[in-house]
Amino acid sequence: MSKNINVGIIGVSGYTGLELVKMLINHPTFKLNYVANSTGDITMDELHPSLSGICSLEVKKADVDECAATCSLVFLAVPHKTAMAFVKPFMKLGIKVVDFSADYRLTQDVYEEYYCAHTDAENLENVVYGLPEMFREEIKNASLVANPGCFPTSAILGLLPFMDRRVPNTPIIVDAKTGVSGAGKKLSDVTHFVNVNDNLFAYNPFHHRHAPEIAQKLGVSFDEVNFVPHLVPLTRGMISSIYIQTQGSFDAEELVREYYKDEPYVRISKNPVDMKNTAGTNFCDIYVKQKGNLLFVSSSIDNLLRGSSSQALANANLMMGLDENSGIPNIAYVP
């Protein structure tokens, strides 16, 4: 097959943008035809020296019309709020969009409670949440896909098989750990080397903006989701330790294996999962353990890939009628 579908990326100077470029360079069908950030006037290899000798595309100052003139689909790897200002005109021009941000993941009222005023309610009506294990068929027909957040991806995949076995109205506890790349490339006091190195801490306990995303997609109330993320001194990786009360007698490992038996990017592990075996891949690795009616689920992803860029690419493959697996990385950065 030849590279005959032109795609663009806006936000190519960021962490997730770079991850996507690396996958698209080797993609059998997508041709990376337009790359942009907020300023332009630089080339890809000047921006990312790791691409020296590999990609010297000119990086443009983001412009919707210029991108739409040469691309069938665009990936928006830009921050929340910035994304919706791009989505609106791209949709008008009939260009398909995979949005990495949270702008189209929630209902308008909840979005506005956790983020800011929404300026594109119209497209909230037609968006599909880009978790293939939940919405594969809808994604195939979508023009706009909201790529899930990284914590919601790991938590929802861990919980989905067990929602019918859970005791209603009991706490869902999600104790999650993430690498620092989850915060993006911008510096802050919290992600400063001196604050993160040799350190470990929780942030936004019980009121992180990903708690409502987990709740809405699982169809439970916000009060039932008890989500506490932690920052760990690692570049990439994410593990969610999940605890729920279950009822009835069942074998959790058997159930989760059956639930995901046809899924190419969920692996069930006999041993507790770790971050290294998913780093560099689109896999979500899951381990389960029961103690009476208490169920422990451990779910590991690479926040930059399954938590963002490789999941976005899988969604784009589906939207363009390609094999979902095209160009998706599946060999981990081990050792």
Ligand SMILES: NC(=O)C1=CN([C@@H]2O[C@H](COP(=O)(O)OP(=O)(O)OC[C@H]3O[C@@H](n4cnc5c(N)ncnc54)[C@H](OP(=O)(O)O)[C@@H]3O)[C@@H](O)[C@H]2O)C=CC1
């Ligand atoms: N990092 C992660 O693990 C995950 C990130 N996401 C989401 O993906 C998106 C990108 O995240 P990440 O790569 O970490 O972010 P970064 O902060 O690393 O990069 C942001 C990118 O957006 C560009 N940008 C910002 N404003 C504009 C603008 N007005 N016009 C054009 N480009 C603009 C920046 O360009 P410039 O260099 O010019 O500022 C940069 O290329 C965010 O919405 C984030 O929430 C989702 C899941 C996981």
Ligand SMILES: CC(=O)N[C@@H](CCC(=O)OP(=O)(O)O)C(=O)O
């Ligand atoms: C370390 C860190 O700060 N991580 C980010 C999660 C990044 C992400 O997945 O999410 P969005 O696409 O919703 O931004 C956070 O906790 O907000």
